[in-house]
Amino acid sequence: MTGTDDDILIRASGLTKAFGDFTAVDGIDFGVRRGEAFGFLGPNGAGKSSTMRMVGCVSPATGGELRLFGQDPATHGPDIRARLGVVPQRDTLDEELTVEENIWIYGRYFGLSRREVRSRATELLEFAQLSDRAGSKVEPLSGGMKRRLTIARSLINSPEILLLDEPTTGLDPQARHVLWDRLFRLKRSGVTLVLTTHYMDEAEQLCDRLVVMDHGRIVAEGSPRSLIEQYSTREVLELRFAEDDHGAYADKLFGVGERTEVLPDRLLVYTDDGDEAAAAVHRLGLHPLSSLVRRSTLEDVFLHLTGRTLVD
């Protein structure tokens, strides 16, 4: 890793979290630099949230070493948390209070004065596009609005690092794009973003660098582009056949593309030239119901590394 120690805000080595016999996070190493957007990509149960809770200094590590701003969460938890913003997986808003009351109260937890909290709240609601809802109760707001409020709330202490645990899970596509736009703005203003996601498009959109997690371990690390270059081909040919068992076709396709992956509903052929591969399939006398050429994504990287898809 390049850069001086000052530039590395989070450093973990051999970080482990066990719950009884179950090891949720199994000795992972990573570092996050100031100003970058760093992601943990993996399916549910990969250990992403447990990692985030340790980084957020609310869950003590079982083993290994973790430092934020050079400090140990075990001894400097409150000092570190004062410099973090946290967007948990589940919104922890008080739904019976108003939008602005939620922000005021949260700001007070950081020891900010009432006056300060009020002026910051006005700025933040503007940023979250919620100014016109400032005085309304939280409960009737849409999922996307609640999520934006949670983000606005997490910024009350002007955090240096923003931790986002599955920021857009459960949101509709439009709400996701609005949220991504806000996160881009934050990143441009210098906030370091650390997020978990099981959406490969989110990881590709937001992350400068990410680690792929599976069963509590890191299986790959790099930028979205370098991961795709390293673990996948340039293009993917997706084939659907009229039979339930796509596995039977895998052998027949031998020699087409570099390799194939069999999914329950389709067959993926990894190749640098998708159109050529499609032509080869036809030359073999096979007639798929549909064939589609697309570019490789992080989903393909994950599939290659673990043999499983990200979202079941």
Place this chain on the structure above:
Amino acid sequence: MSVPTPTAARPQRWRPVFGYWLTAYKRTWRGSIFGRFLSPLLFLLSMGLGLGSLVNRSAGGVGGVPYLEFVVPGILAAQAMWVAMGESTYQVLGAIRWQMQYHAMLATPIGVDDLLLGHLTYVAAQVTSATVIFMAVAACFGAWASWWVLLALPVTLLTGMAFAVPIFAFSARQEGDSGFNILFRFIITPLFLFSGTFFPVSQLPVWLRPVAWVTPLWHGVEANRSLALGSPDALAVLGHTAYLLVFIAAGAWVARRAFRGRLVT
């Protein structure tokens, strides 16, 4: 964006937690205050005047004391127990499981001790306000024989907290609300009836009396009654108060452990 100011010094962090619960109380305070006036009123009418006139006529009061003056200090202590229980069950479990306010707090510089202290301070404020209202209403009925009764306010607060603190620990260990029914039916209700509130513990079978002696309610009732009747036995009142303080301290130790076990995982 503006520059963040330094966070509050460590000993102050419970204050915004207390502030949160007060803000949350705003949505129900009218009904709650109304209930706090109504409940002593109903007790004074039914127990003091209704049942009291019967007791006074047939037995000449309790040990020569008119029944109203006997029973009201006891009910005062018992009410603190009820208020403490009401504030320490669903709200605590909800802050862990449903609305998750504790989790929101713990993501900030606030720690487990801060949120415990801040929330308990809020419960103490609720017990105090209910006690003050009760004492004022009872005064209108001439239930107090002496100014010594003013000292019953801190004693009643301690009685309430001797329930609130261990119930916080109990609530932090619950998964759902079924445990609260057990607490209510098998602990709080029997204590209410058999801790010397309505009749002296000496009326209980000999083997049952020690049970009353170890519960905090009996100590609160005895100390309150001694004060309210105007010639307090100073040593006894101090003894009861000390017992309540020890009970609270032990409860706090258990509650800290329970909160840590539940929230820091």
